Amino acid sequence: MDRMRELVDILNRWGYEYYVLDAPTVSDRExxxxxxxxxxxxxxxxxxxxxxxxxxxxxxxVKGFERHTHIARLYSLDKxxxxxxxxxxxxxxxxxxxxxxxVEYKYDGLTVCLTYxxxxxxxxxxxxxxxxxxxxxxxxxxxxxxxxxxSYMGTLEVRGEAIIRLSVLEEYNxxxxxxxxxxxRNAAAGAIRNLDPKVTKTRRPEIYFYDxxxxxxxxxxxxxxxxxxxxxxxxxxxxxxxxxxxPEEVFSAIEEIEVERRRIDVLTDxxxxxxxxxxxxxxxxxxxxxxxxxxxxxFEAEEAETTVEKVLWQVGRTGKLTxxxxxxPVELAGATVRRATLNNYGDLTRKDVKVHSRVLIRRSNEVxxxxxxxxxxxxxxxxxxxxxxCPYCGSAVEEVGANLFCTNEHCPPRIVQRLTHYCSKNxxxxxxxxxxxxxxxxxxxxxxxxxxxxxxxxxxxxxxxKRWEGFGSKKVSNLLEAIERSKHIPLDRFLFALGIxxxxxxxxxxxxxxxxxxxxxxxxxxxxxxxxxxGEVTAKSILAYFADEENAAELRRLEEAGVEPYGREQxxxxxxxxxxxxxxxxxxxxxxxxxxxxxxxxxxVCQSAVSAKTTLVIAGEKAGSxxxxxxxxxxxxxxxxxxxxxx
Ligand SMILES: [Zn+2]
Numbered sequence: 001m002d003r004m005r006e007l008v009d010i011l012n013r014w015g016y017e018y019y020v021l022d023a024p025t026v027s028d029r030e031x032x033x034x035x036x037x038x039x040x041x042x043x044x045x046x047x048x049x050x051x052x053x054x055x056x057x058x059x060x061x062v063k064g065f066e067r068h069t070h071i072a073r074l075y076s077l078d079k080x081x082x083x084x085x086x087x088x089x090x091x092x093x094x095x096x097x098x099x100x101x102x103v104e105y106k107y108d109g110l111t112v113c114l115t116y117x118x119x120x121x122x123x124x125x126x127x128x129x130x131x132x133x134x135x136x137x138x139x140x141x142x143x144x145x146x147x148x149x150x151s152y153m154g155t156l157e158v159r160g161e162a163i164i165r166l167s168v169l170e171e172y173n174x175x176x177x178x179x180x181x182x183x184x185r186n187a188a189a190g191a192i193r194n195l196d197p198k199v200t201k202t203r204r205p206e207i208y209f210y211d212x213x214x215x216x217x218x219x220x221x222x223x224x225x226x227x228x229x230x231x232x233x234x235x236x237x238x239x240x241x242x243x244x245x246x247p248e249e250v251f252s253a254i255e256e257i258e259v260e261r262r263r264i265d266v267l268t269d270x271x272x273x274x275x276x277x278x279x280x281x282x283x284x285x286x287x288x289x290x291x292x293x294x295x296x297x298x299f300e301a302e303e304a305e306t307t308v309e310k311v312l313w314q315v316g317r318t319g320k321l322t323x324x325x326x327x328x329p330v331e332l333a334g335a336t337v338r339r340a341t342l343n344n345y346g347d348l349t350r351k352d353v354k355v356h357s358r359v360l361i362r363r364s365n366e367v368x369x370x371x372x373x374x375x376x377x378x379x380x381x382x383x384x385x386x387x388x389x390c391p392y393c394g395s396a397v398e399e400v401g402a403n404l405f406c407t408n409e410h411c412p413p414r415i416v417q418r419l420t421h422y423c424s425k426n427x428x429x430x431x432x433x434x435x436x437x438x439x440x441x442x443x444x445x446x447x448x449x450x451x452x453x454x455x456x457x458x459x460x461x462x463x464x465x466k467r468w469e470g471f472g473s474k475k476v477s478n479l480l481e482a483i484e485r486s487k488h489i490p491l492d493r494f495l496f497a498l499g500i501x502x503x504x505x506x507x508x509x510x511x512x513x514x515x516x517x518x519x520x521x522x523x524x525x526x527x528x529x530x531x532x533x534x535g536e537v538t539a540k541s542i543l544a545y546f547a548d549e550e551n552a553a554e555l556r557r558l559e560e561a562g563v564e565p566y567g568r569e570q571x572x573x574x575x576x577x578x579x580x581x582x583x584x585x586x587x588x589x590x591x592x593x594x595x596x597x598x599x600x601x602x603x604x605v606c607q608s609a610v611s612a613k614t615t616l617v618i619a620g621e622k623a624g625s626x627x628x629x630x631x632x633x634x635x636x637x638x639x640x641x642x643x644x645x646x647x
Pocket of ligand 1: 315392393395406408412
């Protein structure tokens with residue numbers, strides 16, 4: 001028995017060094033020799049220790065997968081595909097507290113959950129629908145990337161992603177010409193969800209662990225601690241893990257992943273950003289689908305390498321100078337790319353982009369691809385000069401953080417960019433009104449303000465009795481019709497079109513729930529800050545926008561021109577006005593959806609989880625953890641009787 005214990009310990013340590021640390025300390029032969037000795041002992045004694053490596057064979061095929069309910073729900077993640085959406089996430093987090101963030105790879109495989117009891121591995125399940133998954137214990141047992149015994153003695157659920165390395169997939173396909181696995185994601189899912197554990201084993205999946213899903217005793221106070229716990233207990237984790245103090249650091253960690261991910265042996269499609277602190281996480285809670293404290297940032301797949309030929313500067317609507325690189329033409333996603341952008345001057349230096357450098361570019365949702373970073377330099381690579389004057393109007397350039405700004409409000413490209421933004425698809429959507437057309441309109445007939453667009457007529461496009469070149473009657477009538485149509489657009493798009501600093505599409509939608517421009521213009525700082533996606537800076541910028549006389553005059557001109565954005569105000573008066581309400585437990589008088597409807601009709605906002613913004617909790621029968629949390633946060637709690645009285 002002592003010898004058996006000794007053999008199991010030695011073999012498990014070697015296995016861990018080999019599979020998890022990727023640093024074997026003995027030869028395969030030595031390993032096999034002790035393994036055979038252990039098997040022999042087990043055969044003779046009829047005893048197999050619970051953490052014996054011989055258990056990792058997986059057993060016989062199963063008839064079907066048994067369903068298993070997870071101890072704690074396995075949420076999926078909300079997704080962001082743009083910086084705008086990520087910034088909205090940061091704004092929401094900021095309101096919950098001073099959080100730090102962790103950035104990890106987003107693996108592209110199959111999510112699995114492993115359960116341990118009393119220090120022993122007992123079960124592996126797929127995520128399934130988050131509440132209930134399939135029991136894949138026999139399949140998981142064929143994998144070496146997790147321990148069968150751990151030092152933690154309580155009940156534990158850990159979460160990881162089953163993946164198949166790209167090199168393993170390639171090798172498998174080379175050996176199985178008749179049974180090609182199409183891609184790593186499907187191969188991983190197919191290997192784990194295979195009724196025959198022997199098939200699982202031949203496909204050699206691994207699991208990368210990244211989170212604790214449940215712990216019966218004790219706990220961790222941050223993502224950092226969770227990761228340390230996983231590593232200490234012998235789970236395989238992926239090397240990339242960053243703790244970031246600010247959104248800027250998160251963005252640069254994401255960029256690091258974007259460049260590095262093409263060199264690694266695992267399929268990834270993005271980064272996962274989580275609030276590090278457990279306390280802030282529990283304050284933020286979850287929607288019915290996602291935790292509010294984490295988000296997955298998905299990458300676009302299209303990238304290419306090219307050479308920077310020269311760098312020009314563009315001036316945007318805020319006056320920001322954006323570097324625009326002219327690159328050696330390269331094919332990217334079916335188009336020839338000649339230009340690529342960088343965010344700002346700081347970006348250019350940080351990414352080490354020089355003239356004549358080789359760079360990696362990516363096509364995003366924008367029209368012009370972005371430079372992700374320099375791949376290599378040549379002898380003749382020269383740093384890009386920092387402009388001291390605006391290349392368009394010659395005004396002084398001001399440096400704010402990583403950005404350079406033209407200080408002239410009336411700098412021509414700024415005006416054209418403001419108009420272009422106003423006419424863009426997600427704004428007023430003036431079809432056919434391109435930047436080039438607006439440039440011509442600005443130069444030839446002084447179109448500067450949004451309201452000037454509505455004064456355009458057929459005659460505006462004539463000079464000396466002749467039509468402008470390139471502006472045939474068909475084109476002009478299309479443009480005029482598009483301008484006419486833009487008079488009636490949803491309020492959120494109109495708000496976005498105005499180009500108020502800090503108002504992206506998400507914040508514009510939230511503001512639009514106030515129903516009209518007049519109402520929004522009258523909001524106080526406190527009312528603005530109470531909106532989910534509006535932070536302090538944005539609130540101040542909205543106040544400044546509406547306090548400005550020129551802006552007020554422009555809004556009046558737009559109104560006089562017949563621009564009437566439509567919105568529907570959500571009721572904000574009534575017994576629940578200004579209240580953020582959470583329902584918990586069962587009500588006897590009505591169903592929960594019915595109660596929510598009535599609260600909303602009386603001006604309340606219903607939330608699914610208790611957070612720092614919750615102002616009222618209605619506790620029915622058998623109220624659970626939400627009630628405890630509300631008590632802890634000192635939130636006003638009422639029972640059903642009082643609720644009915646308020647109705
Ligand atoms: Zn300028």
